[in-house]
Amino acid sequence: MTITNIPGTNNSVTNNSGTNNSDNLPTSNLSATSSGTASTTQRFIQALRSDAFVQVEQRIIRQLIQALLYEEILPYDTRDDAVEDGCQHYILYGKNTTGQPVQYRSVGKRMDSFGRIRLARIPVIRVGTDGSETTAALADFANEVLSAAQQGERLQRFIEELEQTLLKDVQAQSYLTAPSLADDQRRYDELEGNLGDGHPYHPCYKSRIGFTLTDNEQYGPEFKQPIRPVWLAIAKSHSRAGQSQAIDDEAFIRQELGEGEFARFQALLTSYGQQPEAYRLMPVHPWQWQQVILPRFHQELAEQQIIWLGEASDVYQAQQSIRTLSNRTTPERAYVKLSLSITNTSTSRIMAGHTVLNGALITDWLHGLLKHDEYAVQQGFFVLREVLGITFDYEQLPEYRQAKTYGSLGTVWRESIHGYLQPDEDAIPFNGLCYVQKNGVPLIDPWVQQFGVEEWTRRVLEATISPLIHMLYAHGIGMESHGQNIILLHRNGQPTRVALKDFHDGVRFSVNHLTEPDQCPHLHPEPPSHARINRNSFIKTGNPEDVRDFTYDAFFFIAAAELAMFLAGHYQLDEQRFWQMSAQVIHDYQRQHPQHEERFRLFDLFAPTVQIEELMKRRLLGDEDLHFKPGINPLYAHREPQC
Numbered sequence: 025m026t027i028t029n030i031p032g033t034n035n036s037v038t039n040n041s042g043t044n045n046s047d048n049l050p051t052s053n054l055s056a057t058s059s060g061t062a063s064t065t066q067r068f069i070q071a072l073r074s075d076a077f078v079q080v081e082q083r084i085i086r087q088l089i090q091a092l093l094y095e096e097i098l099p100y101d102t103r104d105d106a107v108e109d110g111c112q113h114y115i116l117y118g119k120n121t122t123g124q125p126v127q128y129r130s131v132g133k134r135m136d137s138f139g140r141i142r143l144a145r146i147p148v149i150r151v152g153t154d155g156s157e158t159t160a161a162l163a164d165f166a167n168e169v170l171s172a173a174q175q176g177e178r179l180q181r182f183i184e185e186l187e188q189t190l191l192k193d194v195q196a197q198s199y200l201t202a203p204s205l206a207d208d209q210r211r212y213d214e215l216e217g218n219l220g221d222g223h224p225y226h227p228c229y230k231s232r233i234g235f236t237l238t239d240n241e242q243y244g245p246e247f248k249q250p251i252r253p254v255w256l257a258i259a260k261s262h263s264r265a266g267q268s269q270a271i272d273d274e275a276f277i278r279q280e281l282g283e284g285e286f287a288r289f290q291a292l293l294t295s296y297g298q299q300p301e302a303y304r305l306m307p308v309h310p311w312q313w314q315q316v317i318l319p320r321f322h323q324e325l326a327e328q329q330i331i332w333l334g335e336a337s338d339v340y341q342a343q344q345s346i347r348t349l350s351n352r353t354t355p356e357r358a359y360v361k362l363s364l365s366i367t368n369t370s371t372s373r374i375m376a377g378h379t380v381l382n383g384a385l386i387t388d389w390l391h392g393l394l395k396h397d398e399y400a401v402q403q404g405f406f407v408l409r410e411v412l413g414i415t416f417d418y419e420q421l422p423e424y425r426q427a428k429t430y431g432s433l434g435t436v437w438r439e440s441i442h443g444y445l446q447p448d449e450d451a452i453p454f455n456g457l458c459y460v461q462k463n464g465v466p467l468i469d470p471w472v473q474q475f476g477v478e479e480w481t482r483r484v485l486e487a488t489i490s491p492l493i494h495m496l497y498a499h500g501i502g503m504e505s506h507g508q509n510i511i512l513l514h515r516n517g518q519p520t521r522v523a524l525k526d527f528h529d530g531v532r533f534s535v536n537h538l539t540e541p542d543q544c545p546h547l548h549p550e551p552p553s554h555a556r557i558n559r560n561s562f563i564k565t566g567n568p569e570d571v572r573d574f575t576y577d578a579f580f581f582i583a584a585a586e587l588a589m590f591l592a593g594h595y596q597l598d599e600q601r602f603w604q605m606s607a608q609v610i611h612d613y614q615r616q617h618p619q620h621e622e623r624f625r626l627f628d629l630f631a632p633t634v635q636i637e638e639l640m641k642r643r644l645l646g647d648e649d650l651h652f653k654p655g656i657n658p659l660y661a662h663r664e665p666q667c
Contacts, residue, residue: 572628
């Protein structure tokens with residue numbers, strides 16, 4: 025057995041400058057580390073005593089209550105006394121530690137957007153047994169109310185996610201202190217770090233279970249810290265790759281690294297007595313390397329099936345999704361999506377092997393369809409292709425190790441938006457349209473003031489809805505396009521077109537209902553173990569309603585509904601008017617494309633109800649059963665009469 029140079033062992037390692045370092049850190053480095061940790065701690069303790077703590081805690085409680093009410097997880101009462109603007113009191117019941125009854129009262133109203141409940145941004149009140157009223161605290165609410173919905177370990181895990189969301193978001197808000205964003209902070213790459221709101225529906229929107237506060241400050245997107253991925257060489261005999269037909273894999277990696285770094289890594293492999301052509305080069309997240317790969321793949325490291333190469337020169341920065349990094353040194357280079365064994369928004373952020381391999385197959389397929397699609401070319405929308413994916417071949421491991429390592433070592437390279445932007449274009453993530461700066465002014469305010477709220481909204485809807493329904497109607501493909509996965513391109517705030525991304529598991533279709541089934545790629549199936557972990561994570565279905573609802577769940581129920589409610593609250597654009605304009609975009613498309621008339625009925629976007637995934641119920645009750653509810657479709661009221 026050959027021992028390779030591994031950080032964290034007694035071997036010496038070579039850094040980027042070519043000098044040797046002992047694995048025992050020098051005293052100066054230890055002091056710097058201690059100083060950084062102390063600084064993080066001091067800032068965090070100050071944040072715990074600030075208004076930010078109360079604001080974040082109340083936001084979590086509001087989102088928690090909104091989901092509990094909407095998904096009807098617990099019984100509640102409503103009262104109309106002493107409230108205005110169509111609002112009412114929502115009352116949830118609980119029991120304190122002595123078993124005495126308590127109440128939690130919030131103020132809000134049921135919205136036109138899918139019947140969602142939106143609470144006013146005022147404190148939720150806890151009413152004690154003696155009638156005393158205090159501002160609700162998250163810990164009390166969890167112990168007194170949530171315990172009626174779930175017990176045991178599952179409840180404790182959920183409470184931990186809520187508490188960690190509170191801590192991580194308080195920490196983030198203590199950094200996001202500028203009253204407004206400067207011009208250079210409104211560019212797409214910078215916005216990915218500045219948009220610190222997280223998921224608008226799920227209350228565990230920033231739990232990041234696995235990260236310490238120091239990790240969060242180092243790797244969270246809000247903190248915009250430079251990140252240098254760790255590069256590994258993985259033996260081809262122990263890995264699998266999926267690549268786009270548009271690239272040569274070795275030439276692509278050479279381009280991404282640069283000639284100098286590529287040659288240095290090749291030389292390192294040769295110096296270890298290995299043939300470079302027998303290995304695949306891939307970056308991994310530095311946290312993942314230290315916390316997961318080094319301890320769980322120590323045997324492969326020792327036997328040089330995995331070889332540590334160190335860092336390259338390019339600096340990256342975390343995007344909203346945390347595990348996707350953009351290249352700060354050379355923005356035109358690809359984004360890298362890396363396995364990260366943390367839990368955020370109640371979902372593990374690993375990279376399942378079959379999804380890593382499917383990314384290039386799916387996006388090549390989508391790219392090919394759009395390339396020869398006259399409407400897509402005319403509208404200018406496109407997908408960011410996932411051009412290369414590399415994953416460790418877990419099936420070579422004993423079964424007990426497969427369970428421990430599944431999805432923990434994989435990378436997907438995705439095209440950069442910068443390769444598509446025209447000289448006068450910029451971009452914004454769709455969820456950025458609802459971002460409110462610290463001074464209370466929406467990020468989009470200059471654009472709304474310039475174009476008028478109705479005209480600007482109409483252009484957003486035309487640019488966004490048209491591509492999604494075209495993929496559904498013309499091709500039979502549903503897309504999981506939520507707020508982070510839609511990039512709105514614009515010219516000085518005037519919407520022009522969209523880019524769609526993240527498709528290694530973000531599409532759904534029925535082969536029998538595809539327009540061109542012969543073009544459909546042969547995908548790598550999910551293993552039975554993956555299906556047991558996440559029963560709603562599938563790409564193929566036999567039910568066309570599953571395809572339609574996949575688009576509804578991500579875009580209409582979350583992204584579009586959030587924008588509708590946001591515009592109603594900030595610019596007095598009536599929700600019904602928003603959905604009327606949305607329906608108009610769909611009707612205009614249908615009139616212009618009568619050849620898809622059969623598809624308009626098959627994928628009925630104007631059905632009275634659509635199936636909505638119950639994210640809270642799924643988290644509280646588990647994945648043994650699928651949790652969906654019929655949501656009131658806001659487009660139904662604006663359907664056109666059939667002849």
